[in-house]
Amino acid sequence: MFDITQLLDEIKASPYEEIVVTAPHTGVVTFTDVREGARVIGPSGTWKEKKGTLLATIERERNQKPIHAVEKGEVKEVLRHLEGAFVEAGTPLVRLRHFLSKDEVLAIILKKALHLFVAPERAKYYFAPDVDKKVKASGASSVSLHEGMDLFIMSRMKREASLAYSGPSGVIYAVYFQHNENVDAGQPLIGVCPPDQLSLIEDVVARVQTEWEERE
Amino acid sequence: MQTKDHKVLVANRGEIAIRIVQACRKLGLAFTCVYTAEDAASGHVRIARELGGDKSLCRVSSYHDANELMAVADDAGATAVHPGYGFFAEDYRFARRVSQRDRKLIFIGPSWRVIRELGDKINTKRLARSLGVPTVPGSDRPIYDEMEAEKVAQSLFEFQEQQGVRKPLVLVKASAGGGGMGIEEVYDIDLFRSVYRRIRNYALRQFKDEGVLIEQRIRDFNHLEVQVVSDRSGRNPVHFGTRNCSIQSTGLQKRIEIAPGFDPSSIEYGFDAAQVLRDITQHSLAMARKVGYDNVGTWEWIVTRDGRPFLMEVNTRIQVENGVSATIARVRGQKGVDLIAEQIRIGLGEPLGYGQEDITFEGVGIEYRLIAEDPDNRFTPWVGRVDGFGWPERPWLAMHTHVPSDDPYDIPTEFDPNLALAIIWGKDLAEARERGVEFLDTLVLEGANNAGEPLRSNVRFLRDNTGRILKF
Structure with a gap:
C-alpha cells in the first residue's frame, strides 16, 4: 500500500500546474484587458455552469466565441502580439x-x-449498453464489476470491439475517459475499488479534505 | 478570371490532398492545405510546406468543421474548394454554402443541385427507372422505425424466395455510413431485429443519425463502375471507361481495382461481357445527360453471374480509384491523363475541350490499396509505427502515398490505416498481373506497434488475389 503522508507532502512541495489556454479553432483573436499577474477564476456552480473569467474572444465566420479560463489561477503570460x-x-x-x-x-x-x-489501445471508449444504462440511471458507483464482464465498447477507425473487464471485483469509483474523446494506450479508463478497501479509500478522501488548504 | 489566377483550398488529408496539390501545380494554381494535430507528420503537410507559397498551410481543429474551412479559405485568399473524397465531398449543403456565401468560392465538384439529386437514393432510383435503367431493390430511404424496418426486410426475403434464391439474405447498413462500415448481413428474419438494433446504435454513436438502410444483397456478383466526366455546361458528358472493384475486404471495402471492368479478349465469361460494359456506360451517360451532370462522378453497378447489371448508386465526387482509369486512358492518343487535374480545370469553368471520340484506352491498369490491417482477422486495422517503406521505381508504376519513406510514421487512429495506392500498367492483363506481383514482391513495408509486434498489412492478400482479377 502507498504512503499517503509522503504523497501529500510531495504534492505540497509543488502545488502548481501550468495551464495553457489555446485557440479551440481558427479565427481572429481579441484579448480582454486581463493582465499578467491578475487572478482569474475557473468554471463554478453545481454543474460548472458558470463560466470562468473571460480571457479572449475568437471570431470565425462572423461568430464570436468567448474563451474562458478553464481553472482558477494567476495569469503568467498573455500572448498579446496575436x-x-x-x-x-x-x-x-x-x-x-x-x-x-x-x-x-x-x-x-x-x-x-x-x-x-487501463486502455489497451489508443481508441474511443464507451460503456457497454447494459452498463451505460446503469451509469446513467444511478451513477458509475452503482456498477459492480467482476472479471470477464463486458464493460466497454472500444472504437477505432469506426470499427468497434467489445472489451471485457479484468481485475479485482469491486465498484467503479472514478471514471477517467470522456465521451467521444480518444484515450491513449496505457491511460486509465476507470478506477475500481474492491469492497474490502472501501473504508481505506474513504479515509484517504477524508484526510485530503481536512489537510489540503485551497489557496486562491 | 483566368484559371491560373485561382487558389484552391484542399479540404482533405493524406494521399488525396497530395494528389490535389500535385494537380494544382500541374495547372499552375496556388493552393492552401489544412491539417489537424494528429496529422502533423502526414505527407500532405510536408508537401504543402515544400511547394506551397504564401499561406499554404493552416492547422484546424477538425476536417469535419465547415466553419474552419471557410475561415481558412478567406484568410488564405482561396477562390475554390476541392473536397477530395469523404468529408464534405458529397455534402450538398456544404457545396451550396460555399457557392452562395458573401465571399463566394467555387466548389470543385458537381453543382449542389446535382449532388442533392443523386445523393438522395430514392431520387436516383426514380431517375434510373424513368430511363429504363435497372436498380437494386431495397429500402429507398433511411428507416427510423423498427416495425417498418422489419416489414421491408420481410418483403425482401419473400422477393428473393420468389426469385429462387437458395439462401436469401438482407443487408442492414447505417445510412450515414460508407466505405463498408456499419454493414451486417442477416440470413434469418428472426435475427433481424437484434442486428437492426445493433446497427442503429452503432450509427447513432458514430454518425449521430440512427437511420438504417435495408437492402437485398445479391451474392455472387461483380462490382463495376463507370467513370463519367462532364464540364460545367452539363451537356457533353464523356466516360473514361469502366473499372472492376470486386475484390473487397469482408467489410465490403475495395482492395483491388482494375480498369477496364472486364477483359473478354483473354477471359471467357458466361455472358457477353463487352455488351455489358457498353450497356452500363450508355446507361450512366444517359443519366448524366438527364441531370446535367457537371463534374467528375462514378456510376456504381453490380453485375450478376448471368450478366445482368443493376445500378447501385452514383458517387458525385472523385474516387480513390480514379488513377487506374487514367492510366489506361489516352486523350487524342496522349498518355498522362490526370482526372483530378481535369476535375479542377472543368470545375473552375473551362470547357472539357475534347469529345468521346478523342478518348481511347490502352492496356490494363491495376490499383492496389496498401493498408495496415490483418486480412486473416476480419481486416482489423493495425495501429503502430511504420519504419521501413520503399519500392523500386518502375516506368509502369505510380505510387500515391502520404507516408514518408525516409522517416518513421505513426499511423493516426482517427482515420483508416490506408498507407498507399499503387497503380500498375501493363499492355495486357497477363503483363499487368505479372508486374503487380513483381511490385508486391519487391515492396518493403515494415514496422512495429507498442507491444513490439510486427506490422500487419494486406500485401499477401493482394498478391493472393491478383491471380483472380477480372475473372467471374
Missing part, C-alpha cells in the same frame, strides 16, 4: 499558473490508491 491576428487551431493564447484544488489532489491520490483498468 491581438487581431488570424490564428491556427491550437495556438497558445494565455498561460495560467493554477494552484491544485482539493478535488484535483484527491484525484491524483486516488489514481494511486484505486485499481486502474
